[in-house]
Amino acid sequence: MALSIIGPGFGRTGTLSLKTALEQLGFGPCHHMEEPFGHPEQVAHWQAIAAGRPVDWNAVFAGYVAQVDWPGAHVWRELAEAFPHAKVVLSMRPEESWWKSYSQTIGKFFAHRHALPMPPHVAAMAAAAAELIVEQTFSGHALDREVALAAYRKREQDVRAAIAPERLLVFDVAQRWEPLCAFLGVPVPEGPFPHRNATAEFWEHFGGEIPPD
Numbered sequence: 001m002a003l004s005i006i007g008p009g010f011g012r013t014g015t016l017s018l019k020t021a022l023e024q025l026g027f028g029p030c031h032h033m034e035e036p037f038g039h040p041e042q043v044a045h046w047q048a049i050a051a052g053r054p055v056d057w058n059a060v061f062a063g064y065v066a067q068v069d070w071p072g073a074h075v076w077r078e079l080a081e082a083f084p085h086a087k088v089v090l091s092m093r094p095e096e097s098w099w100k101s102y103s104q105t106i107g108k109f110f111a112h113r114h115a116l117p118m119p120p121h122v123a124a125m126a127a128a129a130a131e132l133i134v135e136q137t138f139s140g141h142a143l144d145r146e147v148a149l150a151a152y153r154k155r156e157q158d159v160r161a162a163i164a165p166e167r168l169l170v171f172d173v174a175q176r177w178e179p180l181c182a183f184l185g186v187p188v189p190e191g192p193f194p195h196r197n198a199t200a201e202f203w204e205h206f207g208g209e210i211p212p213d
Contacts, residue, residue, distance in 0.1 A: 003061055003083040005030070005184075007068030008076035008159050009091030010152060011133075012101040014173030015069035018091050020194035021177070022066045025186050030066035033129070040121035046071050047124065050131040057082040074132040080163060087184065088163045090170045092156060095149055103143060105202045110134050110142040 005027050009015060019030040029035075036042040045060045049071070057079060061067060067079065068091065080088060092098075109116075110133065113126050134142045141147045159168065169183040176193040 002058070003064060003067055003079060003086045005066035005068075006072075006076055006079045006083065006086045006088045007066070007091060008073050008088065008155060009068065010073060010098070010102070010155060011070045011106050012098055013091040013093050015073075015091055016196040017173045017194050018068050018089070018171070019066075020196050021173075021180065022068070024189060024194065025181065025184065027066045027184070029064050030068060031061055031064045031072055032067075032069040033071060035064075036071070036125045037122055043121050043125045043128065046128040046132075049075060050128040071129055071132055074137065076159065077162065088159065088168045089180070089183070090156065090159050090168065091173065092170055093172055093174070095152055098152060099145060099149055102148065103145070106133070107143045107148070 005022060007015065007018065009018075011033065015032060016034070019032045019034075022028060022030045036046060042060075045055055048055050049060075061072075061079075067073075068089070072079065076088070080086070093101075109126075110130055113123075113130070118126065130142075134140060137151050138144065138147050139151075156170070160170070169179065171180060171183075173193065173195075177188045181188045
């Protein structure tokens with residue numbers, strides 16, 4: 001099985017809602033950061049990727065039809081080359097809205113992760129993700145607004161420059177079903193577009209939100 005959809009969008013761009021929507025449309029299972037947290041056997045792949053070691057992309061995404069969110073979003077170029085027939089769905093949202101959500105969730109998590117009680121495989125995955133996201137994407141600054149926003153803008157620019165327009169959909173989940181279904185060539189389903197992973201839902205994975213400093 002090869003990936004048919006690649007999602008280069010940063011976390012907190014509606015990626016869990018997008019994952020749920022893609023699976024509802026028949027493009028599942030869809031890989032997302034929740035997957036290695038729930039499947040400890042995946043962690044070794046991401047440790048290798050974070051360390052810059054070569055991997056077999058078919059093995060990394062064995063059993064998956066689609067990919068969105070980090071950690072897969074970090075290697076979108078490699079995935080676009082490894083799966084040349086896959087379509088690319090870049091999830092985006094207004095940048096100030098993204099920063100507010102990211103800084104209250106992912107950025108805050110990485111700033112405090114060493115103090116959080118986590119199972120060993122979750123802690124190991126968090127360390128690999130910190131290398132990919134904090135170090136390699138945000139130059140070591142998990143909560144620097146200007147650094148993060150510059151990287152956010154650069155991701156869109158890089159994807160638009162690298163991916164042929166007919167292969168790419170830049171998508172805000174607020175647009176709901178119609179543009180996504182038109183791009184994928186599938187009927188619009190009945191019912192609302194899924195809405196997942198509010199800030200409170202994010203922190204449920206770690207026993208509740210870290211209180212303010």
